[in-house]
Amino acid sequence: MSTGRFAESEPLAIVGMSCRVPGGDDVDEFWETLLSGRSMMGPVPEERLVGYNAEVAGAGGLTAGLMPDADAFDAEFFDVGGRMAAWMDPQQRLLLETSWRALESAGIAPASLRGREVGVFVASSTSDFRDHMISTGALDRYSATGSVAAYLSNRISHHYDLRGPSITVDTACSSGLSALSLAASGLRAGDFDMAIVGASNVYGSGWLTAALAHMGALSPTGVCRPFSPDADGYVRGEGVLCFVIKRLDDALDSGDPVLAVIRGAAANHDGRAGGLVKTDAHSQARLMRRALAQGGIEPSSLGYLEAHAPGTKLDEVELNGLRELLRGAEPARFAGPDGRLWIGTVKAVLGHLEGAAGAASLAKGVLVLLNGAIPAGVGILSMDSGFDVHDEQAGAGVVSWPASGSPRRLGVSSFGIGGSNAHVVLEEAPAVAAPGGTWGSRPIPVPISATDPEALRRVAARLAEFLDGPSAPELAVTAWTLQTGRDHLASRAVVPARTLAELRDGLRRIAAGDDVAPDDDVRVRRWLDGEHIDWSPLWNRPPGRRVRLPGYPFRRTSLGIAPRRAARAAR
Incomplete structure (x- = not known):
């Protein structure tokens, strides 16, 4: 603190x-x-x-x-x-x-x-x-x-x-x-x-x-x-x-x-200047x-107001x-x-x-x-x-x-x-310098993990789809984010890649249930075996920042808006 x-x-x-x-x-x-612009409102069940x-x-x-x-x-x-x-x-x-x-x-x-x-x-x-x-x-x-x-x-x-x-x-x-x-x-x-x-x-x-x-x-x-x-x-x-x-x-x-x-x-608060409602x-x-005064900002520097305006x-x-x-x-x-x-x-x-x-x-x-x-x-x-x-x-x-x-x-x-x-x-957000980061001539090991093999396939598919889109960041900063900006769960895989195309190909193979040959570095193999490792020494110079990547694809189960016993009691 x-x-x-x-x-x-x-x-x-x-x-x-x-x-x-x-x-x-x-x-x-x-x-x-x-x-x-489509309204998401409809009948209440x-x-x-x-x-x-x-x-x-x-x-x-x-x-x-x-x-x-x-x-x-x-x-x-x-x-x-x-x-x-x-x-x-x-x-x-x-x-x-x-x-x-x-x-x-x-x-x-x-x-x-x-x-x-x-x-x-x-x-x-x-x-x-x-x-x-x-x-x-x-x-x-x-x-x-x-x-x-x-x-x-x-x-x-x-x-x-x-x-x-x-x-x-x-x-x-x-x-x-x-x-x-x-x-x-x-x-x-x-x-x-x-x-x-x-x-x-x-x-x-x-x-x-x-x-x-x-x-x-x-x-x-x-x-x-x-x-x-x-x-x-x-x-x-x-x-x-x-x-x-x-x-x-x-x-x-x-x-x-x-x-x-x-x-x-x-x-x-309005005090008594407005009314109770x-x-x-x-x-x-x-x-x-x-x-506005907190930031020393004049109202004229605003270009948009997201209003409260509930429709009353x-x-x-x-x-x-x-x-x-x-x-x-x-x-x-x-x-x-x-x-x-x-x-x-x-x-x-x-x-x-x-x-x-x-x-x-x-x-x-x-x-x-x-x-x-x-x-x-x-x-x-x-x-x-x-x-x-x-x-x-x-x-x-x-x-x-x-x-x-x-x-x-x-x-x-x-x-x-x-x-x-x-x-x-x-x-x-302010403009920031390019993240940099140098790895060397070998492929960069890109780690992914999930709670079990089936979830790992979904993680791979979700990431591959994102990296095929217009918001895809460069390979080095993607790898650094996945190495240092995620909890590493029980089911693990590594995709060695020199380009984003190679990374996407490896991810799609994992999503299809195929094996991808991991990096032969002993430290990466220790990570695959469940150990915690420090990824920094593997880089010549680690990237200077991390990037936003897709979130975990949860396996959700319907539990009901209220417990099933409550639903039965209501009938």
């Missing part, structure tokens, strides 16, 4: 990111879903509506953005017994999987974190799993550890043996960015050197849906209409996301793959001003808050395409992820910066230098955001129903 103190303006880095959302089992699939009373609730809540396999989990991979897994909140299960993949995305071997003071901050504002149990009267000796909200964060800390703060955050719809703000404060204070920030929302009960519908929060038509005069309420959505956060200087020194830079992260434009402006009558308040922020600034131009500030919301595609909403918005913001493009889906707006807002053409595709010599920057907003607000300012 660092003993230094850091300024509130210390830039932070997002070095790892993963997600499970409707239309996306990973961040690449999520981006393709955003580009399609009966098993998700236990406790729903239509006579009281009214018409809202019967449409939602749901994952097709929210109940599936690879319990064996995480060494969780069958009974315990069945009685775990699906949020806990999915947080374990997404945290693992987020660390893989960062090129950080989970075992390397054991005993370290890594902070864990998990956002969640619902307890649908526990509500389901209460509705059916189901109980087991694992019910408490499976459903108490503290275990959403504590389960992660326990699994990886992390010794930093482990906190579950609930500020309603702003929980995801509130958790990030807490992590940012701890990193800047030097309390820990790394944080895992997660957020989850799984639709598993009808009670909260009925309560929200009855109070008029949910759309009776089941359609999300952000910034529309026809908006009639939000549509629930689910998803689980995780991020790995470090101080930027530490990330660059460690050779981490920086996905985006956090220049500001702030949270506040209504937000306040002045409080939003004050919050955004503070987040209060969406206009958010635009008024933006105007309040800009009042007196009068920029000649914004930094977005065509000199405008573009405004969008992920909720038009996924629905409102409630406690995970800010995390979904953050992930979209990171992807916008990585791709230099803004998805042009439903609800896309732009603001000109006179602060007038324009509806843009909705549909599939993107608005290109070309590089301009200055780093692209954007804001992400999330406002809670109880008055707690959070805002994050993101900047594109």
Whole structure:
């Protein structure tokens, strides 16, 4: 743990990111879903509506953005017994999987974190799993550890043996960015050197849906209409996301793959300026001003705002808050395409992820910066230098955001129903020197591993497909990442390769069940036999950084949204 103190303006880095959302089992699939502009919302199945009373609730809540396999989990991979897994909140299960993949995305071997003071901050504002149990009267000796909200964060800390703060955050719809703000404060204070920030929302009960519908929060038509005069309420959505956060200087020194830079992260409350369930434009402006000030950034340097905008009558308040922020600034131009500030919301595609909403918005913001493009889906707006807002053409595709010599920057907003607000300012990752690395004339040994031979074949197939795509990194840095940025599991193989083509060929042979002759170096053979080795001495000069590679292909088994005994009790 660092003993230094850091300024509130210390830039932070997002070095790892993963997600499970409707239309996306990973961040690449999520981006393709955003580009399609296609709504992922549909009818809610009966098993998700236990406790729903239509006579009281009214018409809202019967449409939602749901994952097709929210109940599936690879319990064996995480060494969780069958009974315990069945009685775990699906949020806990999915947080374990997404945290693992987020660390893989960062090129950080989970075992390397054991005993370290890594902070864990998990956002969640619902307890649908526990509500389901209460509705059916189901109980087991694992019910408490499976459903108490503290275990959403504590389960992660326990699994990886992390010794930093482990906190579950609930500020309603702003929980995801509130958790990030807490992590940012701890990193800047030097309390820990790394944080895992997660957020989850799984639709598993009808009670909260009925309560929200009855109070008029949910759309009776089941359609999300952000910034529309026809908006009639939000549509629930689910998803689980995780991020790995470090101080930027530490990330660059460690050779981490920086996905985006956090220049500001702030949270506040409306006090009595708004209402118990209504937000306040002045409080939003004050919050955004503070987040921008952390990075010494002017509002005119922003090119995009990922808005909260769930599709209610209060969406206009958010635009008024933006105007309040800009009042007196009068920029000649914004930094977005065509000199405008573009405004969008992920909720038009996924629905409102409630406690995970800010995390979904953050992930979209990171992807916008990585791709230099803004998805042009439903609800896309732009603001000109006179602060007038324009509806843009909705549909599939993107608005290109070309590089301009200055780093692209954007804001992400999330406002809670109880008055707690959070805002994050993101900047594109800085350019870094080529990773370098020299091996010599012999083939580079590229290691892969999995829990068993069948899983190893899936690992090989997944990696080969990725390395055949446009995002494939060079061979040396791919090998270095797999050597030093992964836990090495029981079933192992090595592909000796001089080129990416040779690596892809070897991986496909493993995926087909064929043998690949390993490197004859004695140290590599020791690794194949299950030993831990230091890969650095095998290089003339190791690469200076690691890269994002595909995550582990879990073997998931359906456990049900609720334990089977609970399902029987409900009938």
